[in-house]
Amino acid sequence: MTGMRIDTPFARKLSAFVNLSAAELDAVAELHADPVVVEKGTQLVDEGQTGQKAFVLNSGWACCYKDLANGNRQIISFPVAGDCFGLRGVLLRTADHSVVTLTSGVACAIASAELTRIITDFPRLGAAFFWAASRDESLVVEHLVSIGRRTALERTAHFFLELEECLRVVGLVKDHTFQCPLTQFVLADALGLTAIHVNRVLRQLREEKLLTLRQNEVTIHNGERLREISGFRGL
Amino acid sequence: MTGMRIDTPFARKLSAFVNLSAAELDAVAELHADPVVVEKGTQLVDEGQTGQKAFVLNSGWACCYKDLANGNRQIISFPVAGDCFGLRGVLLRTADHSVVTLTSGVACAIASAELTRIITDFPRLGAAFFWAASRDESLVVEHLVSIGRRTALERTAHFFLELEECLRVVGLVKDHTFQCPLTQFVLADALGLTAIHVNRVLRQLREEKLLTLRQNEVTIHNGERLREISGFRGL
DNA sequence: CGACGCTTTGACACAACTCAACAACCGTGG
């Protein structure tokens, strides 16, 4: 059974930070005790609600977002397999953003009490959580920079390079190609653009043989050039 | 001496989350053992460098930012008295952003070892750090939403309302007025705009008697209307 | 087959940027 302990994307991610003890791995395994299958379009966290749970995603895609009064939406991030989300909602008592699944998948809920118990009982594990959260925040910051100071083209290129890197870590990239269930409307809400303009940008990327998104599949033809355009520096 | 323990903006902020024990307050006080006066324009954190320290700001203003290859800059946040910054740089080993002071002030450096020791020795304190970091991240997310989905006017209005709230917490707002050392160039880098356009927006806000920024002093004339325009909801 | 969601394209409008010039302010040194 010990072999099983580490066999979740999330545990693997944390292990990249510190070598967790058996007890710590057990604690992580406990979080995965009750995995549930979630349908596409499931609302996992609701902005403004209290008592929301955090989640670890074992498979599938989700998106963290905020709705605006004028009907617009801004997507913050796209949690994928091995990612944790909703932590702020737990720590701050009331969720500051919403989360919805974009595909069906498997998720494990983490109740507030469970989280604080882990942090206090296993400080090193708490630090690992902190580290993982920092990595995620780093992505959010880069996202902010993109939207603030990059053109639509640069921004889009940067986004897909980042996405590739995230998915590569969990083994979801094969030959510069990966599955990507994001529609142009969803991309627009993430990139701070219009779906129509996203379409134009994708066309340009396609025509210049840099990147193709077709039928939920992204292929990066010229990563070198994309990095030049977007100013993307790995991590 | 016990009375002194809590008498830093940072300790007061953490205490808002959990009532810290005497030992924990001592640990926080240790962080403030070596306050240093920093000049305006001091580079406290350098993006890409390893072994950077985190800081607690006792007074003055700073800004966290990232430089882009094309010479642009995006400001992430404006740490003020009581704020902590550079934590990600410590946890991720290499700083993912830079920090520079915008005014002279007083700051306390937190070395990496010191931080991890505190987290492991005082888990509850670690949780408090985590909580404070979450609050900051919440601001960054709101900032992201602003830049992605709000017009220049909405965005600027939102920014100043948020700023007012942050400064009010540390007692720096008096009669809807507060000191604000941000130039229009700095504002532009924060809001994802041009200094010239910031100027135009500020003019509009002034002419419509909503908000005035003159000689480093902001006065909010019509908070009600500003909230309507920007969709700002407190916290 | 029809209905629906997603993509694609074109013509036009507008918000924000660029360029250029000038005015106010501020600290410095003659």
Next chain:
DNA sequence: CCACGGTTGTTGAGTTGTGTCAAAGCGTCG
């Protein structure tokens, strides 16, 4: 004291990237 240069703020005219509106083409699924 005033002259000075540098930084910051202000304004106008013209450009451009992105949004808006409208319509049609595709896939897929019931």
